[in-house]
Amino acid sequence: MSIPVTVLGATGLVGQVFCERLASHPLFQIETLVAGPESAGIPYGEAVRWKRPGTVPRSLAGLRLAAPPERLPTAIAFSSLSPEASAALEAPYADAGAWVFTNAATHRMDPDVPLVVPEVNGDHLPQALAQDRAGAIVANPNCTTVGLALALAPLRPRFGVQGVRVVSLQARSGAGLIHGEFMELEDDLHPEIPGEAAKMAQELPKILGAWSSGQRLQPAELDIRATCMRVPVTHGHTLCVDVTLSAPATAAELHDAWAKFDGLAGERALPSTPRPLIHVDQGLAAPRPRPHRDRGDGLAISVGGLSPLDTEGRQWRFVTLSHNLVRGAAGGAILTAEAAHRRGLLPGTP
Ligand SMILES: NC(=O)c1ccc[n+]([C@@H]2O[C@H](COP(=O)([O-])OP(=O)(O)OC[C@H]3O[C@@H](n4cnc5c(N)ncnc54)[C@H](OP(=O)(O)O)[C@@H]3O)[C@@H](O)[C@H]2O)c1
Structure with missing residues (x-):
């Protein structure tokens, strides 16, 4: 089966991952690529500053980019638009009937917009049907939040999670392309990424x-404080997490909870589901961005560096790593659309 889709923001870093992954997807097939008006009419392979491994997918290289159309030509769209373009375009497209799976922050906290990490809360997806629109917007969380949600989800039902303190070490590619290049950052870090902790x-x-x-x-009750830093890593966000549990746990029990977690029943074995979902690294030397961010084709997360912070087993420190462009953006949004398809939510599809 191939369901035609549009990629909005196809020339950006997240848009390139959409193109890379959708070029050979079993359910979705790219029909239209949209970028800013200056690129309209130019073949994708000429307009894009390709930053992914290898070359532009052959099936897409000759496809001419479109400026944002009045109305989308497909019922499904994946959006990696800049915040400003997202604010102007996504709601009108959804009002006109499209299902827009977006990575932008614009609509994440809108009351009826599901904010989805499929294995954690894919059961929130039907919330989209309550939107007062002919179509719907479904949002991907912030790329840093995705990894933390996946790392905490296995612990909550067994031990309860009362609070987290987190310091994130976020990759340069999280800032998008700046004049067609990665953010410059060498031998330095930015101690606070504006707005990220909030x-x-x-x-x-x-x-x-x-x-x-x-x-x-009903939002979860959780005491969370974050510090978010930009570091000179190309891809992969690393989080140093101090967690306070409601019930005591041993290191073996925590490792076991992560290793066995495969998410909500309805969201298992989707076309892009990684196996395992969480890689557990024993010891303090892993995970690290370069060797571990591509686990599970970039859709798995890694957890390691577990150490106790008290003698009762309620306070623990661990490190978690996820690929910001894949699990934290395009790959996660595609997985969410697969989950929406599995639940029969997508318009005009069997
Ligand atoms: N990078 C990450 O790790 C990450 C993770 C999660 C979420 N996000 C979010 O995902 C979105 C994309 O991020 P990114 O890193 O891919 O950014 P990016 O590299 O700056 O790409 C932005 C895209 O938006 C397009 N665009 C800008 N203005 C437009 C307009 N008026 N009409 C149509 N298209 C327009 C750009 O097209 P042109 O090339 O023609 O300008 C480009 O394709 C952002 O909202 C970001 O916050 C990013």
Whole structure:
């Protein structure tokens, strides 16, 4: 089966990962690529500053870029638009009937917009049907929040999570392309990424919250404080997490909870599902961005560096790593669209 889709923001870093992954996807097939008006009419392979391994997918290189159309030609769109373009375009497209799976922050906290990490809260997806629109917007969380949500999800049902303190070490590619290149950062770091810590504190309770049909979402009660730094790594966000559990746990029990986690029943074995979902690294030397960010084709996360912070087993420190462009953006959004398809939510598809 091939469901035609549009990629909005196809020339950006996240858009390139959409193109890379959708060029050979079993469900979705790219019909239209959209970027800024200056690139309209130019073949994708000429307009894009390709930053992915290898070359532009052959099937897409000759496809001419479109400027944002009045109305989308397909019922499904993946968006990696800049924040400004997202604010101008996504809601009108959804109002006109499209399902827009977006990576931009614009609509993440809108009450009826599901904010989805499929294995954690794919059951929130039908919330999109409550939107007062002919179509819907479904949002991907901030790239840093995705990894933390996946690392905490296995611990909550067994031990309860009361609070987290997190320091993130975020890759340069998280800042997008700047004049066609990665952000410059060498032998230095940026100690605070503006707005990032606040996004994490808002988004995590929404993702981990409870939702059922006809009800308002109940955010999870969680004390979260974050410091978000930019570091000279190309791809892969590393988080140093101090977690306080409600019930005591041993290191073996925590490792076991992560290793066995494969997510919500409805979201297992989707076309892009990684196996395993969480790689558990024993000891303190891993995970690290370069050797470990591509695990599970970039969709798995890694957890390691576990050490106790008290003698009762309630406070622990660990490190988690995820690929910001794949699990934290395009790959995650495609997985979410696969989950929406599995749940029969996508318009005009069997
Ligand atoms: N980078 C990450 O790790 C990451 C992770 C999660 C979420 N996000 C979010 O995902 C979105 C894309 O991020 P990115 O890193 O890929 O950014 P990027 O490299 O700056 O790409 C932005 C894209 O938006 C397009 N665009 C800008 N203005 C437009 C307009 N008026 N009409 C149509 N298209 C327009 C650009 O096209 P032109 O090339 O023609 O200008 C480009 O394709 C952002 O909202 C970002 O916050 C990024």
